[in-house]
Amino acid sequence: MSIHIVLLIILNIISFMMLTREYHVQKVRILDNYSAVMQSKIEASLGVFKKFSHYVYQQISQDTQVMTLFKQAVESPGPVRDASRQKIYQLLKPNYDLLKGHNFRQLHFHFANGDSFLRVHKPEKYGDNLFSVRESVRLANTQQQIIEGFEEGKVFNGYRFVYPLTFEQQPLGSVEASLSMGSILELLFELYPHDDFYFVINKSTVDAKLFEDMKGNYIPTLLSEDYYYDKAVFEQNLANIKYRDLLKNVESLGAELSPLIELEKTFSQVITVSNKDYAMSFISFQNFKNQHVAYLITSSEDTAVGGLRNTFLMYALLVILVSMIYAWNIYSEHVYKKKLMYLSNTDFLTKLFNRNKFTENLTFEFVKYRESSGTFSVVLFDIDHFKRINDSLGHNIGDAYLKELSELIASKVRHSDTFARWGGEEFIVLLPSTPESSALKVAELLRKQVESHQFSSPQRITISLGVAEVNDSDKSIDDVIARADKALYESKDAGRNKATAWSETRK
Numbered sequence: 001m002s003i004h005i006v007l008l009i010i011l012n013i014i015s016f017m018m019l020t021r022e023y024h025v026q027k028v029r030i031l032d033n034y035s036a037v038m039q040s041k042i043e044a045s046l047g048v049f050k051k052f053s054h055y056v057y058q059q060i061s062q063d064t065q066v067m068t069l070f071k072q073a074v075e076s077p078g079p080v081r082d083a084s085r086q087k088i089y090q091l092l093k094p095n096y097d098l099l100k101g102h103n104f105r106q107l108h109f110h111f112a113n114g115d116s117f118l119r120v121h122k123p124e125k126y127g128d129n130l131f132s133v134r135e136s137v138r139l140a141n142t143q144q145q146i147i148e149g150f151e152e153g154k155v156f157n158g159y160r161f162v163y164p165l166t167f168e169q170q171p172l173g174s175v176e177a178s179l180s181m182g183s184i185l186e187l188l189f190e191l192y193p194h195d196d197f198y199f200v201i202n203k204s205t206v207d208a209k210l211f212e213d214m215k216g217n218y219i220p221t222l223l224s225e226d227y228y229y230d231k232a233v234f235e236q237n238l239a240n241i242k243y244r245d246l247l248k249n250v251e252s253l254g255a256e257l258s259p260l261i262e263l264e265k266t267f268s269q270v271i272t273v274s275n276k277d278y279a280m281s282f283i284s285f286q287n288f289k290n291q292h293v294a295y296l297i298t299s300s301e302d303t304a305v306g307g308l309r310n311t312f313l314m315y316a317l318l319v320i321l322v323s324m325i326y327a328w329n330i331y332s333e334h335v336y337k338k339k340l341m342y343l344s345n346t347d348f349l350t351k352l353f354n355r356n357k358f359t360e361n362l363t364f365e366f367v368k369y370r371e372s373s374g375t376f377s378v379v380l381f382d383i384d385h386f387k388r389i390n391d392s393l394g395h396n397i398g399d400a401y402l403k404e405l406s407e408l409i410a411s412k413v414r415h416s417d418t419f420a421r422w423g424g425e426e427f428i429v430l431l432p433s434t435p436e437s438s439a440l441k442v443a444e445l446l447r448k449q450v451e452s453h454q455f456s457s458p459q460r461i462t463i464s465l466g467v468a469e470v471n472d473s474d475k476s477i478d479d480v481i482a483r484a485d486k487a488l489y490e491s492k493d494a495g496r497n498k499a500t501a502w503s504e505t506r507k
Contacts, residue, residue: 004330008323015319023312027270030304031279034268038281038298041195045187046159050148052102053161053177056095060165060175066091067167070109073117074172085118085126096120103183105158109165111173112141133208135288136162140174150181150285150294152205156217157230157294159184181296182233188298189240196241198234198297200227205293222251224261227295243299245273246280257282264292270305277302347421349399350406358420362430362477369470377439379429380484381446381465384496386425389459397457404455405463412449413442428481436469436501443467443499451497462497464488469502 060066066088073084088109096107107120114131131138133153140147140162147162158178165172181199188197200221206228207215218228241247253271260267261282268281279302285294345357353361365376383389383405390398402425409427413419418430429446431439443465450463466488470480483502490505491498 005327008326008330012319012323016316019312019315019319023308026308027305030308031268031270034279034281034304035266035283038268038283039266041188041192041298042184042283042296045184045191048187049103049159049179049183050161053104053179056099056104056107056177057161057163057175059095060092061163063091067165067172070117070165070172071167071170074111081117085123088118089120089123092120099177103179103186104177105156105180105183106153106160106176106178108176108178109173110137110141110176112171114138114141117173136160137174137176139288140164140176141171144171147288149288151287152201152293153178157181157201157206180233181230181294182236184296185233185237186240189237194242195298195300196243196246197237198299199230199294200224200297201230201294202226202292203228205287223254224258226261243278243301245276246278246299249273253280261295270302277306279305350403350421352406352410352427353418353420355420355422358418358422358428358430359477361418362480365430365432366470366474366477366480374433375435375470377431377434377436377467377469378480378484379431379439379443379446379465379467379499380422380426380481380488381428381443381463381499382424382426382488384462384464384492386461389461393457393459400457401455401461405450405461408449408453409446412446428484434469436467436503439467439469440499440501447497447499464491464496465499466491467499467501 069084069088069091073081073088076084092107099107105121109117109120110130111117114129114134114137116126116128116130119125130153134151136147136149136151139145141164144164144166146164148160151157151160153160156178158180160176160178162174162176164174185197185199188195200223201218203226206218217231219231219234221227221229246253253273254261256271257269257280260269264284266282266284268279270277270279272278278299281298283296283298284292285296287293345353345360347354362378368374369376383401386398386401389401402421406419406421406427409429410419413429414431416432420428420430422428429442431442434442447463447465450461453460455461466484466486468480468484468487474480474483487500487502487505491500494500
């Protein structure tokens with residue numbers, strides 16, 4: 001049985017290890033898929049804005065009047081530059097209004113050296129050099145390539161499209177159209193009504209670049225002390241938030257997700273709030289130096305990981321159930337075998353060991369005697385005139401005497417002794433490590449106990465006993481028993497109710 005149990009435990013451990021491993025593999029696959037789907041949603045949304053931004057760029061780059069004024073500004077500092085700035089502002093104000101109508105937030109011209117020429121969205125701010133804080137502007141001008149991506153600026157953060165401007169084969173600088181992340185979130189809410197979206201930006205990124213008077217545009221988030229909400233973006237989309245439980249528990253969520261947030265990489269996680277599972281994806285936004293600067297966060301109700309968990313639990317319960325059935329079968333078989341063993345070794349009436357079991361134990365002692373020169377004795381006894389009891393009182397009363405006598409003698413022998421019913425009214429006791437003289441004393445004690453005992457039936461009974469110790473002349477256990485039997489008959493011949501040692505008999 002123990003081998004079966006060990007095997008069962010090993011199989012259970014292996015099964016649960018395999019189940020757990022497969023669960024984690026499938027969970028990672030699901031979470032990676034959440035991130036990939038979210039990434040594709042963002043890219044699809046950005047594609048809409050990208051097309052319109054390119055259209056605006058083409059309109060500006062092909063407008064001879066605007067490009068001539070910009071060239072004059074490049075070549076003529078001072079009043080001419082200021083006048084060109086004002087004229088371009090007036091010319092492009094309708095274009096900027098059109099941009100704002102499509103959720104763009106900035107239209108910005110830069111010189112080739114990185115100096116800000118005109119912020120159409122904030123015309124009073126100009127002249128500051130952007131190369132140190134705006135990698136997108138530096139790359140567009142030095143590499144003469146279209147640059148797009150997320151970037152924090154001195155006024156706003158946003159997703160930026162920066163285009164190099166060339167007129168009459170002369171690089172003049174660049175123009176930028178950028179949109180608020182709120183615009184991207186607004187479109188995401190519209191396209192994916194079952195999801196919620198948030199945007200958080202790294203504090204150090206904001207604090208390092210922003211004009212001091214612009215810092216009121218950001219508010220802390222309880223999600224992480226290292227991030228801000230863009231105030232306008234947050235307030236713009238707050239009404240669209242559906243899963244309010246997440247907002248209410250944002251601080252505890254932050255504590256739970258903090259180790260993953262600190263990695264500054266894209267990840268997804270399933271969290272449970274108010275007994276509901278939510279999938280949250282954190283999409284990392286990097287600047288043009290490939291540095292993490294922000295997260296776009298999405299949340300939706302989760303069924304995939306929850307379903308996987310339920311399936312895993314079902315399989316785990318199935319393993320447990322099969323194991324319990326198997327264990328029960330092992331236990332039942334063990335109990336059955338134990339019962340068979342008990343029945344095969346036990347006398348049905350008295351519940352003592354039977355002749356077969358006694359012979360087994362006696363053989364063991366005999367072999368041990370031969371190997372180690374120890375000793376043992378046997379006491380054989382029967383009830384005096386038992387046939388008279390059966391004939392006069394009936395076999396039921398006789399059986400009652402046998403059972404009561406068995407209980408009495410069993411209570412007087414040692415645990416190391418073997419007490420058995422030898423057959424009929426005959427009983428036998430094996431006394432290991434006991435010489436004949438000591439065995440005779442035991443026999444005499446048993447005789448007196450029976451003689452003085454008040455049985456449930458009024459008629460008293462006595463027993464006659466024969467004692468024999470193993471000796472070197474014994475060829476088998478039968479020789480020992482035969483000598484004990486001879487001593488028993490000596491007791492009967494002497495008048496019964498007597499204990500006799502074989503050494504005292506007439507040889």
